[in-house]
Amino acid sequence: MTSTSANPSKNQSNKPAWAGDDWLARLVNQLIATPLLYRLMKQQARRVLIKTAEKNGVRWRDRVAELDSEQLRASLAEISNPDLSYPDYYQVPFHAYDAGNLCWLAALEAEPATQSMALRVWKDESLSPDVAQQRLRHSFLEAIAPHLPQTIENVLDVGCSIGISTEFLHRNLQTRQSQPIQTVGLDLSPYMLAVAQQRDSTGQISQWVHGNAEATDFRDRSFDLISLQFVLHELPRQATTAIFQEMRRLLRPGGLLAIVDNNPKSSVIQNLPPALFVLMKSTEPWSDDYYTFNVEETLNQVGLSHIETIPTDPRHRTIIARQVD
Numbered sequence: 001m002t003s004t005s006a007n008p009s010k011n012q013s014n015k016p017a018w019a020g021d022d023w024l025a026r027l028v029n030q031l032i033a034t035p036l037l038y039r040l041m042k043q044q045a046r047r048v049l050i051k052t053a054e055k056n057g058v059r060w061r062d063r064v065a066e067l068d069s070e071q072l073r074a075s076l077a078e079i080s081n082p083d084l085s086y087p088d089y090y091q092v093p094f095h096a097y098d099a100g101n102l103c104w105l106a107a108l109e110a111e112p113a114t115q116s117m118a119l120r121v122w123k124d125e126s127l128s129p130d131v132a133q134q135r136l137r138h139s140f141l142e143a144i145a146p147h148l149p150q151t152i153e154n155v156l157d158v159g160c161s162i163g164i165s166t167e168f169l170h171r172n173l174q175t176r177q178s179q180p181i182q183t184v185g186l187d188l189s190p191y192m193l194a195v196a197q198q199r200d201s202t203g204q205i206s207q208w209v210h211g212n213a214e215a216t217d218f219r220d221r222s223f224d225l226i227s228l229q230f231v232l233h234e235l236p237r238q239a240t241t242a243i244f245q246e247m248r249r250l251l252r253p254g255g256l257l258a259i260v261d262n263n264p265k266s267s268v269i270q271n272l273p274p275a276l277f278v279l280m281k282s283t284e285p286w287s288d289d290y291y292t293f294n295v296e297e298t299l300n301q302v303g304l305s306h307i308e309t310i311p312t313d314p315r316h317r318t319i320i321a322r323q324v325d
């Protein structure tokens with residue numbers, strides 16, 4: 001079954017005009033390809049992000065200082081998988097960091113940046129960072145709840161970053177059943193994983209694994225639920241397809257793949273002011289691929305069964321698919 005609970009207006013477009021191959025998208029790409037302009041935009045993106053966050057109660061600089069320590073930096077070697085090679089699409093600037101996700105600053109700022117991202121969803125309401133984060137996570141968790149397998153033993157959070165998505169997912173699922181759940185966080189950035197491990201001070205997550213979601217070392221059919229939370233917009237389409245194929249291998253029969261990410265049909269995203277969509281594109285190198293990619297069709301093509309796509313908040317959609325074999 002394929003359904004969409006969106007309430008599309010007659011003029012609804014499937015994607016923003018600033019992404020893809022429209023003249024506007026090409027113009028923005030030309031601006032970004034100009035080195036001096038790109039440098040300015042990167043700096044501007046960073047300033048906007050930090051300013052908005054601090055204005056709304058996010059303790060950006062304090063939190064970075066609290067998280068950083070010699071012990072944290074020393075844990076990098078232990079958590080890193082030395083045999084891993086990084087795909088080309090990953091070794092480009094992301095989020096205004098020249099080294100993308102492969103640096104300490106990106107990992108130390110991921111927590112305040114994630115809080116800021118949730119606040120932007122409800123920017124006209126004066127929510128605290130914690131309340132905005134809870135709303136963001138619960139809208140996704142409520143959408144997947146009706147489709148969850150009856151009992152869950154093993155969960156994988158792909159692209160777990162510093163573990164915020166992993167923690168919310170694990171805690172929520174664990175309240176639904178008494179049997180213990182083993183949850184694993186997987187990410188390509190050992191810096192993010194080092195911070196995730198440090199934040200998980202009670203060890204509620206079974207394992208933080210450094211790996212590429214396109215080809216993991218997990219056994220066939222080892223998970224009941226796999227989530228991809230805010231990961232797809234960071235991927236070119238061939239990587240997304242490879243990850244879906246790998247997730248199909250890892251899911252047990254009846255298992256669920258649950259995705260949440262930017263909604264190309266969101267009127268908020270489609271109508272972002274030019275300054276914001278240029279900034280967004282300058283910090284998210286795979287935006288054109290993401291906004292023009294048919295996720296649902298690809299899920300079905302790799303052999304998963306798309307169940308539902310739901311706009312779960314003003315900016316994001318949740319996409320749910322099942323392993324039917």
Ligand SMILES: C[S@@+](CC[C@H](N)C(=O)[O-])C[C@H]1O[C@@H](n2cnc3c(N)ncnc32)[C@H](O)[C@@H]1O
Pocket residue numbers: 090101114158159160161162164165186187188189192211212213214228229230231234235239
């Ligand atoms: C925006 S963050 C996700 C944040 C997190 N899931 C949350 O909801 O708060 C995207 C993450 O995906 C990871 N990632 C990107 N490509 C990946 C791949 N091929 N395999 C594993 N992780 C990947 C990045 O390192 C980054 O930490």
